[in-house]
Amino acid sequence: MNYFNIASIPGDGIGPEVMNEGYKVLKAMENLHGGLSFKIEEFDWNCTRYIKTGTMMPDNGLDILKDYDSILFGAVGAPEVPDHISVWQLILPIRRAFQQYVNLRPIKLLKGIESPLRNKTEKDIDFIVIRENTEGEYSNSGGKLHENTPHETVIQNSVFTRFGTERIVKYAFQYAKQKGKSKLSVATKSNAMNYSMPFWDDIVREISRDYPNIPFHLYHIDALAAFFVLKPEEFEVVVGSNLFGDILTDLGAAVAGGIGIAPSGNINPEGDYPSMFEPIHGSAPDITGKGIANPIAQIWSVGLMLEHLGYSDLASVIMAAIEKAIEKGEALTPDLGGNGTTDAFGDAIVSEILKGVEV
Missing domain, CATH: 3.40.718.10 (Isopropylmalate Dehydrogenase)
Structure with missing residues (x-):
């Protein structure tokens, strides 16, 4: 027992x-x-x-x-x-x-539930999003200056560590390997966030060398969100930072029938x-x-x-x-x-x- x-x-x-x-x-x-x-x-x-x-x-x-x-x-x-x-x-x-540190969210259209996406079936919407869950954009770092004055200033810092980034990226590659998936999609925004996201991208490239049979593709987050709607059938395993993963998974839940149906694992x-x-x-x-x-x-x-x-x-x-x-x-x-x-x-x-x- x-x-x-x-x-x-x-x-x-x-x-x-x-x-x-x-x-x-x-x-x-x-x-x-x-x-x-x-x-x-x-x-x-x-x-x-x-x-x-x-x-x-x-x-x-x-x-x-x-x-x-x-x-x-x-x-x-x-x-x-x-x-x-x-x-x-x-x-x-x-x-x-x-x-x-792993937020695991299946994006799966269940049989019998209709997606708001036209002509998409359960064969088209069935992938997993792996979200970093302990640092990144949701780090408890920042503060307020000159409160309740015309000069009031708010600072919210994102914190990306090598340790934290490596472990979530490794998990995503290993998950894809264990589940027999053929590719990994990675959320980034390195064209605008010129410190955190190039750092994230570089670590993805480094970790990928240990997984030569799992090709990866870097998507800017705005384009990736659009592709979740336009061609969800393209995805198998997706990995993203705390904020990006949070937004993508709610969007993914919506295309799979609604957030009232979607589960998650921390x-x-x-x-x-x-x-x-x-x-x-x-x-x-x-x-x-x-x-x-x-x-x-x-x-x-x-x-x-x-x-x-x-x-x-x-x-x-x-x-x-x-x-x-x-x-x-x-x-x-x-x-x-x-x-x-x-x-x-x-x-x-x-x-x-x-x-x-x-x-």
């Missing part, structure tokens, strides 16, 4: 609603695979806690999390709390302290710390409590977690079950054109899992 201790942070808004469907899937995995057991401990670290205590998580929150096998995250954010507080006091400290490849898995959608306060949130992204994130834990076969079962439930269409949530509930759609996916969906 393999036991996994999972820390769960459902968060705000629809986070707890979709997280419950993730729990159902983990229970189904236990039933499907007799050698698996998941112990889930839930933490109420969210904006409600911030309003009450002034902190999103306790001072020893990172110490609490560090010994878990993995972390599941729901969503964070509330109208009463500025986004930079909820993000910088919860998600980003976890990513950085646990060296989750990965510490070395396994020194737990990795964290979450949907990329927000807390959606406008539909909180209505029971209509789409649980696919959270359930897909559970699949990414299982793959990371060494159970790729079970991750494939989850994906097949999601697509089968979409195809049947009996419990689709309103965003997919149905009138089903979060709970009912989650149950439909679990039902397909327990049938032993063929993969």
